[in-house]
Amino acid sequence: MIRHAGARALQGLLVLFAASFAIYMLLGLMPGDPIDLMASGNPNITPEDVQRLRELHGLDRPLAARYADWLFALLQGDLGYSRIFSKPILATVGPYLANTAWLMLASFVLALAIGLPLGLLAASRRGGWLDAAINGFAFVSAAVPTFWLGLLLIVLFAVVLGWLPASALPPPGADGFWARAQALILPVATLALVEAGEYARHMRAAASEALAQDWIRTARAKGASPSRVLWGHVLRNALIPVATVAALGFGGLFSGALVTETIFAYPGMGKLIYDAILASDFNLALACLLMAALLVIMANFAADLVYAALDPRIGFSRGGGDEP
Amino acid sequence: MRLRTLVASAILLPALCAALFAPLLATLVGYDAGAVDLMQRYAPPSLAHPLGTDELGRDVAMRLAFGARVSLTVGIAAALAAASIGTAVGLVSGYAGGRVDAVLMRMTDAVLSLPVLPVLIVLAAVDPAKLGLPDADAAGLWRIVAIVAAFGWPKVARLVRAATLALRARDFVRAAEALGASPARIVLAHILPNCAAPILVATALAVGGTILFESVLSFLGLGIQPPLPSWGNMLTGAQETIWQAPWLALWPGLAILLTVAAINLAADDLQERLDPRR
């Protein structure tokens, strides 16, 4: 177990290292460096200014040398400064990270809370009208463009009904816990609705499969109540494949909530990464993207742990998390 | 025919027809989908324009049909490209195993952790004429195909690898190996046909995924560029006028929603039909 975890961690580190190099090169490949962008928007910047600023920000040096510097500083625990915010990376990322954590957790829990019971219910009523309805919901929810759904929710609940605020973050001074929770309802609902269908579908498939297994039939024949069979045996078995999907979905929420964050004016990681990349803020973009990659890798690992916890038959011999 | 098959085809067939016959339809009606008419801006639905007109006085119904053409082309082309790469990698990885497998699988991990945005921007700066693409209008289209292909293949690769691993241990593959068939022949003649089901399903899902992805890119201003209509850029263009002309947001939104749902439904249906266990 520990050996396996160690091997996984080492592989993860290697992937992160490779990714950091690739990301750095990609950022460097993007046309127009930050100083060019600054110069094109400001008629007062002279050629001398361009030269001076490029040198000041170290942009006149080769990309590989800059990457080496970055890596060297990172190994000493120094993430550097964000160019656009003029602040240390951690201080810049902190508030955004906290915002994203709330949004992710709430929508993840809600999506599971909606999706899993619906999937289970559909499986237990296979072929009936409830199954059809839940299936219909699942397919529609996975097919809806997020910004369209978000805008419709804002129009309905914030403007027409006036029940909820349109922005996901209340202004300073009015941002008590309840105000924040209330403001998060719409974006969380948007994200959760889009994800819930996916979970319901996977849950339904997994539960159907479990229901068809011999030992479930045996349990039934032995007189176990249907609800006990469903919630006890079936759920437990169906959760295994669903865990993988959920873990990957959770990792994706980190940077994938960009559209929802934009519509609801919520400063989260998706938006920060987007802005950092567009402004060629190398340090900031790299730090955020590596955090996202780390999270995905850890989520994969967590999925394996869930696997093992739910099904004692599965040990850690499976290797790299590549579901067979 | 089962209900879900019926529902999926009832949505997909008209969309496909619209996509295929949009130019024909335009000639028949004698209406140029790109014709700008500033006197007819934001006209509500009427007999002449059954779905109303947009901010440039163009017929929304006609643009939806042409949008279907663009959105479906992007979706299908991108899905096929991703599936081809993914299948190739998955087959090699699964059949070869060992070090090759490890390297290829870590590569898929790394690709999954790469951000899409900078690649999009790099690609946006590539001059389509230099790549020998004659039609500058279609540059945005191929950009999205390239992106989805570049970032979508790992999913397929993993599926195919898993299927290959399972097949490699099966008797008929063993038998072929014993008879001295070359690895290439085994993979192509024995393993690939038996992986068809997961590949088909994954490809179908990728078509729907790409259509949604295009709408997100349009939202960020990185999607298909006007005047070429796609459902994504029609929807994005309509968000600011959601009060003034709600139908502009309604139709492309519904088109995306229904089409993607139907594609996923069809993929699901396909999966159940092709599942050997049933």
Add this chain to the structure above:
Amino acid sequence: MRLAGLAAAALLALLGPAHGQARDTLTVGITQFPATLHPMIDSMAAKTYVLHMARRPLTTYDKDWKLVCLLCVELPTFENGGARRVPLPDGKEGAEVTFRLPADAKWGDGTPVVAKDAILAWEVGKHPRSGVASGEGYRRILKVEARDEKTIVFTNDRVTFSYNDFSQFDLLPDHIERARFEADPETYRRRTAFDTDTTNPALYNGPYRIVAVQPGASIALETNPHWHGAKPHFRRIVVRVVENTAALEANLLSGSIDYVAGELGFTLDQALALEKRQGQRFDFNYVPSLLYEHIDLNQDVPAFKDRRVRQALLHAADREGLVRQLFEGKQPVARAFVNPRDSIFAADTPVYAFDLAKAQALLAEAGYDRVVDGIRQNAAGERLSFEFGTTAGNRIRETVQQVLQSQWRRAGIEVRIRNEPARVYFGETLRQRRFQMAMYAWFSSPESVPRTTLHSESIPTEANGWAGQNQPGIRSAAMDADIDAVERELDPAARKVIWARMQKLYAEEAWVLPLYYRSDPFVVPKWLAGIEPTGHQYYSSLRVEHWRPR
């Protein structure tokens, strides 16, 4: 009955301030979040907008586009003796300009605003490694001296007509920032109190000071007790950032935002649509600004070397019709690079009316006299077919582009739309002049000298690191001479003559196709008064202390 009365009272309490009671908080919506808050490092519209509420430069342009005093007692001029010509050590002539700070001007901690603060700002500005984006303005000042606590004497290295314009000169509080700057100028930009201690009241000398910052979301300001000017009405102003304009509108309609800044808010057609539905709730004011939307024609494109082709493009485009239909006439068609509201605007600048026949004639005259597949070409078979680019995702530009495309097609000119994300477009395509036709906008101040945009020395080349904004590649000796002359001409009347000559030349040559001046849509709730749109880069928030409920 009692119950009904109670309910009514409760309702009134809920609706609260909307019904005439004292409002003491104003929530303003903008579409961009300022990354840093240091006034000199980097320039960003959102930062300027917010800092205008909390800080005052020495001078500014008012709503009538006249230079006025802001953080000074009187605007120094040659006439009133506040400025004088002085010989420089190198034999040239410079200008000495003396500013007197208001006696009661104080920073938010009660420390007086003094001449030392100007000296520090100048030192930071001209320091090559301080990270200030544009050092030119500071480097043109040879020295800054404190004659006494409240008197600053600037020595400019040349005499220009804008000798007393210090609107971009921001004072820095010496007692806070000097130690940070001197410790290490190179890392000053990371240690400045503006970004590490943003809520320190000593950084602000305006009517408001920043009291809270929510990164990416909002900035809260409260009144500055030490402010020396008119007492502001609102105790607290919250500037909230909503980048998506559709969501911004929803925020306004749902009441989470009171007012959307005209300078950084709605798109024009959004405001026009809003007016039709909400005309009774808001006042709509469309203010033509100094944002000049135009299409650059790359002079290296062979067809564009012929003036007749350039002029034909203008005659074939129904700009008046376009502005009328798309913008309800709210954005005035441009004749040249000078806004009609600017005092230097020349009313006799030639106008190109929409005249398809004339366009056809000009094209035929230029040799493009045969039409194949609807596109004109010349004897050599060169077709009038151009690539037309702008920033992708800008809906209004994309709309205008498609209208022009269909109009030009009628004249036998094909344009192929090829747009790119702003990042690529400005960062590479435009800057390295790899375009044929490019639509974008310039923002300038009143009577700004177009040296970087029209002078032949400002053509971006690889050799000069692609600096300069003369993207079309205009090489005109007459224009160059006039640019040099106008800057040195101090007599306004004589200057106007040169300005008129430049506008005429610009219009006649049609190197650039002028489209229109963008209008900022100010959507102000009926209860709010005192917002005076300026239309230039010194925003209405410089007069924030006059904002009040009606």
